[in-house]
Amino acid sequence: MDLRIRGRKAIVNGGSTGMGRSAALALAKEGVEVFVSARREDRLVQACNEISAETGTLVTPVCADHSSPEGRDRILAACPEPDILVGTCAPPPMTPDYRAITDEQWREAIDISLLSPVEFMRRVLDGMVERKWGRIVNIATVAAKYPGEIRILSGSTRAALANYTMAVSKVVARHNVVINNLLPGMHHSAFVEQQFNEKARMNGTSYEEEVAQFSREWRIAAGRFGDCDDVGTFVALFCSEQANYITGQSLVIDGGATTSTF
Numbered sequence: 001m002d003l004r005i006r007g008r009k010a011i012v013n014g015g016s017t018g019m020g021r022s023a024a025l026a027l028a029k030e031g032v033e034v035f036v037s038a039r040r041e042d043r044l045v046q047a048c049n050e051i052s053a054e055t056g057t058l059v060t061p062v063c064a065d066h067s068s069p070e071g072r073d074r075i076l077a078a079c080p081e082p083d084i085l086v087g088t089c090a091p092p093p094m095t096p097d098y099r100a101i102t103d104e105q106w107r108e109a110i111d112i113s114l115l116s117p118v119e120f121m122r123r124v125l126d127g128m129v130e131r132k133w134g135r136i137v138n139i140a141t142v143a144a145k146y147p148g149e150i151r152i153l154s155g156s157t158r159a160a161l162a163n164y165t166m167a168v169s170k171v172v173a174r175h176n177v178v179i180n181n182l183l184p185g186m187h188h189s190a191f192v193e194q195q196f197n198e199k200a201r202m203n204g205t206s207y208e209e210e211v212a213q214f215s216r217e218w219r220i221a222a223g224r225f226g227d228c229d230d231v232g233t234f235v236a237l238f239c240s241e242q243a244n245y246i247t248g249q250s251l252v253i254d255g256g257a258t259t260s261t262f
């Protein structure tokens with residue numbers, strides 16, 4: 001299927017690994033020129049080179065921390081008029097005890113997971129409205145909709161983001177600018193591999209065994225973790241020409257771990 005976005009320009013914040021990288025790849029496959037941000041330069045440059053080689057599309061690395069004002073300025077200087085904005089970050093730390101969450105952890109999670117995407121939206125939306133075309137996708141978390149103690153920092157900041165997204169999406173929809181969120185459950189990403197390899201090392205098990213046990217305990221109906229590239233494909237769909245009538249939505253992609261009729 002042709003998503004009819006060839007020649008568009010996209011910023012993908014947090015795109016050197018995981019779902020951000022998959023989103024950048026899926027957009028580049030559609031002929032979108034992509035500007036990818038991340039903090040670690042070597043991994044970022046490698047990801048951009050790989051995506052460019054695979055797709056034949058221009059992919060520009062922008063080494064910057066998107067949670068800081070300076071980082072945001074650098075990213076927007078590289079691509080001042082994006083048609084597409086995709087936002088993600090490394091998952092905030094697990095919180096096994098709500099009483100142990102520090103002020104500093106709260107501030108960091110709010111800066112990265114909430115204020116950064118909010119600030120990017122505020123800064124790019126006027127241009128999208130003027131040009132009568134815009135697509136914004138935030139890769140958030142299923143914990144925004146289904147809270148749990150262990151995901152308090154990740155879930156509560158993204159619940160606020162979903163609320164903001166819905167409110168602002170109503171303002172810009174008439175200008176062919178749509179804003180949506182994806183809410184992933186467990187996927188094999190750099191973050192998950194690091195966490196579950198560490199668990200395996202401590203328990204004398206393997207990564208696969210830890211994933212299988214987690215899938216059973218959390219009742220993931222699919223019985224496994226998801227593939228980041230599949231999420232990337234959904235990002236591209238939500239950025240497509242055809243996505244012009246879907247806005248303010250938050251789509252759960254969790255292999256059936258959660259239960260809700262609507």
Ligand SMILES: NC(=O)c1ccc[n+]([C@@H]2O[C@H](COP(=O)([O-])OP(=O)(O)OC[C@H]3O[C@@H](n4cnc5c(N)ncnc54)[C@H](OP(=O)(O)O)[C@@H]3O)[C@@H](O)[C@H]2O)c1
Pocket residue numbers: 013014015016017018019020037038039040041043064065066067088089090091092112139140141142154184185186187188189190191192228
């Ligand atoms: N993986 C899962 O199972 C899972 C489950 C639920 C929700 N999620 C959500 O899905 C999203 C992506 O997770 P993931 O697992 O794909 O993450 P990941 O593999 O850890 O990748 C995160 C990416 O964001 C970049 N990044 C992080 N903070 C940044 C910052 N301040 N400025 C610029 N770049 C930044 C990282 O590069 P640098 O570190 O070099 O900056 C990396 O490229 C997150 O919002 C996460 O909360 C993931």
